[in-house]
Amino acid sequence: MKALVYDGVETLNFRDVPDVIAGTDEQLIRVEAVGICGSDMHAYLGHDARRPAPLILGHEAAGTIVGGDHDGMRVTVNPLVSCLVCPACKSGRENLCPKREIISMPPREGAFAQFIAMPMRNLVEVPDNIALSKAALAEPLAVSWHAARLGIEALHPSMDRSAIVIGGGAIGLAAALALQAMDMPDVIIIEPNDARRAYLNDHCGQTTVAEASGPAPLVVDAVGYGSTRATASNLVESGGVIAHVGLGDDAPGFDVRRATLQEITFIGTYTYTAQDFRDTAAAIYDGRLGPLDWTDNRPLSNGAQAFRDLRAGRVAAPKIVLSPWD
Structure with a gap:
């Protein structure tokens, strides 16, 4: 073969x-x-x-x-x-x-x-x-479905249902789609690449920005570099949640002091459960994740x-x- x-x-x-x-x-x-x-x-x-x-x-x-x-x-x-x-x-x-x-x-x-x-x-x-x-x-979407599910489950009930996703690649876009399918419509994607940002805006119907703006109760780091961990640390609201799904590097960036003082939850999330995979496939088939x-x-x-x-x-x-x- x-x-x-x-x-x-x-x-x-x-x-x-x-x-x-x-x-x-x-x-x-x-x-x-x-x-x-x-x-x-x-x-x-x-x-x-x-x-x-x-x-x-x-x-x-x-x-x-x-x-x-x-x-x-x-x-x-x-x-x-x-x-x-x-x-x-x-x-x-x-x-x-x-x-x-x-x-x-x-x-x-x-x-x-x-x-x-x-x-x-x-x-x-x-x-x-x-x-x-x-x-x-289904596989990359399941990675983000799992991250979105864990992030939403960790949010305090009093917090708004809105999120910022760092990174507009497949995992970042999939995270936005999963969050929206889970009744969190207010999602912004941070994507510095001009061509990709235009594609996400015009073709995928997503709200994107070139630079960080916030804060938000839930931040999904779909890149996973020290610099994006620093961005996530700055953008997340007090008492909020960071779902870290990217594996770019292991450089420092996460603000442990702020996380401790402001009771910020940091979730490292890797792949998905078998049920997450089946649920993602079902969401593909019934159109909840879009075209x-x-x-x-x-x-x-x-x-x-x-x-x-x-x-x-x-x-x-x-x-x-x-x-x-x-």
Whole structure:
């Protein structure tokens, strides 16, 4: 089969790799659409020791089951494989499983390929009226759905239901969409890139600004750099909540003194539960997350150029989705 392989820093090659063989408890999936995530970019730049070359990246996938009792079923893929037996898994917090694995990180190869194999429990059926290129957005949308849910749950009942999202990439836009789907209509996105800000305004119907303004009861940091943590610390209201979902760096920036004196809640939020993933898929299917027409669709064979374009800031759309068969 063909795959886009990370062979070294800023080096991706579309080439032949051994065919995937599904295990006894797995389904073979023909990948029809797979998104590029920020974590893929971190690996591409050599910033993620957990993803050593050579490796097939990619974990935001949707496709069709091939063979077996479910042959032909259209599915979106939850890439987190958990143990099912630890206290976290038994309590429905599979994202905290100490033995969790994710495709695109050893020992599991990723979905920048024509086929992958996954357990049936990780697959959610996609209705015929939903494009698989949209269904592939379930994974990044679930990340933000989880962050939005935790942030809202942590807000004091007396506080206004409004939020600021830092970052207008896929996770930031998805956070805004999730918050709006959860009856928080007053959301502002901070995005410094002029082209992306215009795209979010004109194409996605979002309210965006170039620079920080506030305060707000809930601030979602969808970037995760020291500078954005500092911005979040300044923007959040006293007694408010910061939901930190970005993993840009580990530099200082969070204002611990202000958080202590003003009783600010800081929530580190990573991935999602299995229920969050299913709830996100349902919200895609019933339209609560909007038309989801903000992707840049390209062939997987041109994936290396897509990464170069992202690296150079030439992509206005929040998400690039690749097709392994074009």
